[in-house]
Amino acid sequence: xxxxxxxxxxYGVELLxxxxxxxxxxxxxxxxxxxxxxxxxxxxxxxxxxxxELDQQxxxxxxxxxxxxxxxxxxxxxxxxxxxxxYFLFFQDSFLSNFFSDKLFSYRLQxxxxxxxxxxxxxNDGFFSQLVTIIQELLIEIKTFQSDSEHIIRALLYLxxxxxNRAYADHYRLSSETENNSIAFMFKxxxxxxxxxxxxxxxxxxxxxxxxxxxxxxxxxxxxxxxxEMVDEFILFEIKSLLSYTKLNINEISYQLQFSQAxxxxxxxxxxxxxxxxxxxxxxxxxxxxx
Amino acid sequence: xxxxxxxxxxYGVELLxxxxxxxxxxxxxxxxxxxxxxxxxxxxxxxxxxxxELDQQxxxxxxxxxxxxxxxxxxxxxxxxxxxxxYFLFFQDSFLSNFFSDKLFSYRLQxxxxxxxxxxxxxNDGFFSQLVTIIQELLIEIKTFQSDSEHIIRALLYLxxxxxNRAYADHYRLSSETENNSIAFMFKxxxxxxxxxxxxxxxxxxxxxxxxxxxxxxxxxxxxxxxxEMVDEFILFEIKSLLSYTKLNINEISYQLQFSQAxxxxxxxxxxxxxxxxxxxxxxxxxxxxx
Numbered sequence: 001x002x003x004x005x006x007x008x009x010x011y012g013v014e015l016l017x018x019x020x021x022x023x024x025x026x027x028x029x030x031x032x033x034x035x036x037x038x039x040x041x042x043x044x045x046x047x048x049x050x051x052x053e054l055d056q057q058x059x060x061x062x063x064x065x066x067x068x069x070x071x072x073x074x075x076x077x078x079x080x081x082x083x084x085x086x087y088f089l090f091f092q093d094s095f096l097s098n099f100f101s102d103k104l105f106s107y108r109l110q111x112x113x114x115x116x117x118x119x120x121x122x123x124n125d126g127f128f129s130q131l132v133t134i135i136q137e138l139l140i141e142i143k144t145f146q147s148d149s150e151h152i153i154r155a156l157l158y159l160x161x162x163x164x165n166r167a168y169a170d171h172y173r174l175s176s177e178t179e180n181n182s183i184a185f186m187f188k189x190x191x192x193x194x195x196x197x198x199x200x201x202x203x204x205x206x207x208x209x210x211x212x213x214x215x216x217x218x219x220x221x222x223x224x225x226x227x228x229e230m231v232d233e234f235i236l237f238e239i240k241s242l243l244s245y246t247k248l249n250i251n252e253i254s255y256q257l258q259f260s261q262a263x264x265x266x267x268x269x270x271x272x273x274x275x276x277x278x279x280x281x282x283x284x285x286x287x288x289x290x291x
Numbered sequence: 292x293x294x295x296x297x298x299x300x301x302y303g304v305e306l307l308x309x310x311x312x313x314x315x316x317x318x319x320x321x322x323x324x325x326x327x328x329x330x331x332x333x334x335x336x337x338x339x340x341x342x343x344e345l346d347q348q349x350x351x352x353x354x355x356x357x358x359x360x361x362x363x364x365x366x367x368x369x370x371x372x373x374x375x376x377x378y379f380l381f382f383q384d385s386f387l388s389n390f391f392s393d394k395l396f397s398y399r400l401q402x403x404x405x406x407x408x409x410x411x412x413x414x415n416d417g418f419f420s421q422l423v424t425i426i427q428e429l430l431i432e433i434k435t436f437q438s439d440s441e442h443i444i445r446a447l448l449y450l451x452x453x454x455x456n457r458a459y460a461d462h463y464r465l466s467s468e469t470e471n472n473s474i475a476f477m478f479k480x481x482x483x484x485x486x487x488x489x490x491x492x493x494x495x496x497x498x499x500x501x502x503x504x505x506x507x508x509x510x511x512x513x514x515x516x517x518x519x520e521m522v523d524e525f526i527l528f529e530i531k532s533l534l535s536y537t538k539l540n541i542n543e544i545s546y547q548l549q550f551s552q553a554x555x556x557x558x559x560x561x562x563x564x565x566x567x568x569x570x571x572x573x574x575x576x577x578x579x580x581x582x
Contacts, residue, residue, distance in 0.1 A: 101392045147466075148457055155450035162442040175438075 001074065001245065002035035004028065006092050011145055016095035017153060019138045022086045030077040030084070034245060040106065041069040042089040042164075044131060050079025056240050059120045064128045066121045066164070068111035073119075074245055087135045091157065099154060107185045109165045110174050113192055115233045117172045127167060134160050175222055183208055184222035187215065187230075195234040196257050201227050236272050239265065243281045250277055292365065292536065293326035295319065297383050302436055307386035308444055310429045313377045321368040321375070325536060331397065332360040333380040333455075335422060341370025347531045350411045355419045357412045357455065359402035364410075365536055378426050382448065390445060398476045400456045401465050404483055406524045407516075408463045418458060425451050466513055474499055475513035478506065478521075486525040487548050492518050527563050530556065534572045541568055 008014050022029050048061035053076045054069060061067075061079055069075065071093075096105050106112055111119065123131070138156050141149050169175060190207055198204070204227075205212045212227075219227045235257065242253045254262040269277045299305050313320050339352035344367045345360060352358075352370055360366065362384075384397050397403055402410065414422070429447050432440050460466060481498055489495075495518075496503045503518075510518050526548065533544045542553045550556040560568045 099392060101390060146457075148453060151453040152450065152457075155446055155453060159443070159446035159450060162439060162446060166437075166439055166443075 002031070002033060004035060004037040006037070006039040006090065008092075011142065013145070015142075015145075015150070017089070017091040017142075017157065019089050019135065019142055020087070022081075022084055022088065025088075026081070029088075030079055030081055032076050032078055034074055034076050036072045036074045037069075037090075038071050039090045039092050040071060040112065041067075043067040043069075044087045044089075044128070044135065045084070046087075046128075046132075047083060047085040048079065049083050050077070052077050052079075054119050056237065056244065057119055059118065062122065064123050064125070066123060066131075068114075068119050068121075068164075068168075070112045074241065087132070089135070089138070089157070089160075095154065096158070104185045104189060106161075107189045109161055109168075110172070111164065111168045113188060115237045117174070121164070121168050121171060123167060131160065131164075174224075183210060183215065183218040187219060187227075191231065191234050195231065196238050199231055199235060199258070201231065232268075232272065236269070239269055239277065240280065243277055244284045253277075293322070293324060295326060295328040297328070297330040297381065302433065304436070306433075306436075306441070308380070308382040308433075308448065310380050310426065310433055311378070313372075313375055313379065316379075317372070320379075321370055321372055323367050323369055325365055325367050327363050327365045328360075328381075329362050330381045330383050331362060331403065332358075334358040334360075335378045335380075335419070335426065336375070337378075337419075337423075338374060338376040339370065340374050341368070343368050343370075345410050347528065347535065348410055350409065353413065355414050355416070357414060357422075359405075359410050359412075359455075359459075361403045365532065378423070380426070380429070380448070380451075386445065387449070395473060395476045395480060397452075398480045400452055401463070402455065402459045404479060406528045408465070412455070412459050412462060414458060422451065422455075465515075474501060474506065474509040478510060478518075482522065482525050486522065487529050490522055490526060490549070492522065523559075523563065527560070530560055530568065531571065534568055535575045544568075 006016070007018070008016060010018060043066065045061055045063060045065045045067075047063055048065055050061055052059045052061060052067065054067070055073045055075070059065075059067065093106050110117070111121070134156050138153060141152050141156070186208060187204060190204060201212055201215070205215045208215065216227050219225065219230055223230060225233070238257055239253060242248055242256065248256065250265060251262045254265040257265070259265040259268075266277055269275075269280070273280065275283075297307070298309070299307060301309060334357070336352055336354060336356045336358075338354055339356055341352055343350045343352060343358065345358070346364045346366070350356075350358065387396050393399075401408070402412070425447050429444060432443050432447070477499055478495060481495060492503055492506070496506045499506065507518050510516065510521055514521060516524070529548055530544060533539055533547065539547065541556065545553040545556040548556070550559075557568055560566075560571070564571065566574075
């Protein structure tokens with residue numbers, strides 16, 4: 001699989017954000033071959049068509065669609081490039097986390113690393129042009145870079161992300177609360193990194209220095225599911241990912257994800273999805289969007 | 292002297308920022324009696340008249356004047372309240388510094404704690420209405436406060452401050468660089484707090500863990516003056532402040548500011564200003580703007 005890495009020194013100085021239109025870097029964009037990146041990516045379509053396969057979602061592209069992609073989410077694009085107009089915004093986590101004392105800020109945003117909700121938002125004209133105004137300002141700033149531009153760019157990015165988070169949370173009926181539930185976001189971060197190795201909930205509670213009961217309360221409040229359900233979602237996601245994007249067989253996948261036996265994995269998968277891992281893989285390979 | 296303290300719980304939740312128009316809190320505004328506050332204050336005049344005595348500056352108020360006031364700067368207002376239209380923005384340092392890993396952010400802004408440049412900026416129509424647009428958005432957000440409003444408000448404040456810093460630095464030909472010269476801003480902060488007790492430059496260099504030569508280079512680069520000149524400016528400022536706003540005699544002022552003899556202070560003051568401390572105090576008391 002292709003990996004695109006962030007170009008830190010594109011503008012002469014080290015800058016962990018980039019903004020532009022699709023036409024600025026047409027060779028990067030809209031590959032139909034499976035690929036991922038090491039940065040966050042927002043894409044704003046003024047005009048669009050076709051669809052995107054992002055992790056295990058199929059997303060139809062229409063005008064005013066905004067796509068949210070987190071680092072290492074796998075994707076393939078299927079669209080007619082000649083009919084696309086879009087802006088992109090890439091950034092690396094440290095562009096924000098180096099300056100914010102809240103190191104979890106991007107994890108608090110509902111649209112990053114969300115395993116259950118759609119990774120896009122279709123917005124109305126008014127909001128889309130508000131966003132485009134911010135993007136235009138970002139474009140000017142990055143093209144006439146000065147010593148204080150990084151602050152202006154970060155302020156605009158911060159504003160845009162939090163507005164998008166509000167709109168996203170409104171639309172999918174999630175909590176837009178980002179303040180008082182650090183436990184929930186820290187759990188999400190640790191789970192993201194460790195779920196393929198550890199599924200013991202006590203382990204996570206211990207890592208966070210709280211009881212299992214408190215952890216459960218925090219997760220329920222923020223994400224509306226129990227800790228077990230969230231762990232299951234994350235494992236299921238890993239299994240689907242390996243079924244879709246690798247040629248590993250069920251035994252190998254079980255081994256990699258620490259299932260003691262392959263039939264435990266198969267039973268888990270069937271209970272969660274209603275179909276067997278094999279059926280899922282076949283459906284994926286035949287291009288059906290079983291996921 | 293009156294001290295106004297920031298009302299943290301005005302909006303039900305603890306919020307370290309407030310925004311409004313003069314008409315929202317007419318009793319606070321434009322006192323002609325000497326007063327100061329424990330917060331940062333920005334005032335944007337759509338309509339204005341008269342003048343402000345701020346620390347040792349006399350500032351004429353006209354439409355599109357923006358005033359920058361730092362905590363504990365002393366002031367008196369002389370204007371016709373019936374002919375004023377203005378927005379205000381108050382905030383406490385920790386509104387930003389609790390969230391930013393850069394704890395010196397507000398010290399990096401050229402218009403706060405500036406002892407040599409005017410503490411106001413007269414801006415053109417276009418920029419003023421840009422700022423008013425941000426203020427309007429802030430007003431709406433604070434009046435319809437939600438769990439994520441603090442982020443939106445902080446993003447807008449961050450954006451506004453950094454834009455104002457750019458405009459201010461442009462206008463008064465200062466560096467708008469805020470990134471690479473932390474030494475200079477840390478020095479400014481320490482000096483602000485300690486100048487009335489310590490004037491030994493080696494002490495400050497030691498506090499910052501650098502040599503006197505390095506300190507000098509950093510200050511010269513950021514503020515265009517030598518360290519000694521900057522220390523002198525800060526002491527002079529303290530002397531003028533005590534002459535203007537207290538009834539302490541020269542001996543008492545000398546003692547308070549650690550001059551070994553009163554005539555050292557007198558000689559220093561005369562060398563810096565061309566007049567004696569007594570002449571300065573008389574001029575101030577007669578309402579002339581000798582400062």
